[in-house]
Amino acid sequence: MKAIVKIMLKPGVLDPQGKAIEHALGSLGFSGVGEVRQGKLITLQLDDADAEGARTRVREMCEKLLANTVIEDYEIEIVE
Amino acid sequence: MKAIVKIMLKPGVLDPQGKAIEHALGSLGFSGVGEVRQGKLITLQLDDADAEGARTRVREMCEKLLANTVIEDYEIEIVE
Numbered sequence: 001m002k003a004i005v006k007i008m009l010k011p012g013v014l015d016p017q018g019k020a021i022e023h024a025l026g027s028l029g030f031s032g033v034g035e036v037r038q039g040k041l042i043t044l045q046l047d048d049a050d051a052e053g054a055r056t057r058v059r060e061m062c063e064k065l066l067a068n069t070v071i072e073d074y075e076i077e078i079v080e
Numbered sequence: 081m082k083a084i085v086k087i088m089l090k091p092g093v094l095d096p097q098g099k100a101i102e103h104a105l106g107s108l109g110f111s112g113v114g115e116v117r118q119g120k121l122i123t124l125q126l127d128d129a130d131a132e133g134a135r136t137r138v139r140e141m142c143e144k145l146l147a148n149t150v151i152e153d154y155e156i157e158i159v160e
Contacts (some may be wrong), residue, residue: 006121007121008121008123013118018122021122021145021146024145025141025144025145028141028144028145030137030140030141032127032128033124033125033126033127034124034125034126034127035099035123035124035125036122036123036124036125037122038120038121038122038123039120039121039122040118040119040120040121040122040128041086041087041088041119041120041121042101042116042117042118043115043116043117043119044099044113044114044115044116045090045113045115046112046113046114047112047113047114053129060110061105061108061110064108065091065104065105065108066101078084080133
């Protein structure tokens with residue numbers, strides 16, 4: 001079983017990496033690009049048999065290690 | 081219109097960040113976690129009117145700036 005975790009800064013939290021990309025795209029001549037935000041994408045191979053159990057475990061991993069829940073939101077997708 | 085770009089290291093390319101997460105999860109007592117890989121998730125607000133045009137433009141942004149296509153694969157999703 002595979003889990004995909006998407007971690008993004010919460011709305012309103014300053015995102016200097018996103019801003020840097022935004023400016024770089026402007027310098028490269030791409031117009032009409034509004035807000036750019038950069039987050040993390042983490043994929044995990046799990047040996048869990050059931051999807052609900054896997055989701056619960058990955059949620060715990062997010063709370064304890066993967067995400068900084070003060071400033072980041074996360075989203076879990078279980079595939080296969 | 082909003083574009084979501086997922087950028088992951090190509091299979092086979094060493095991913096030290098992913099390995100660090102894998103070990104940290106093990107230390108925290110999470111068992112049965114196989115390979116972990118970390119990538120980037122970039123969201124862009126675009127003022128394009130049509131989805132196909134937006135996709136073409138974002139593909140160009142990926143080739144020129146967002147992804148290092150020697151070692152990274154990217155996937156584009158256009159939403160809204």
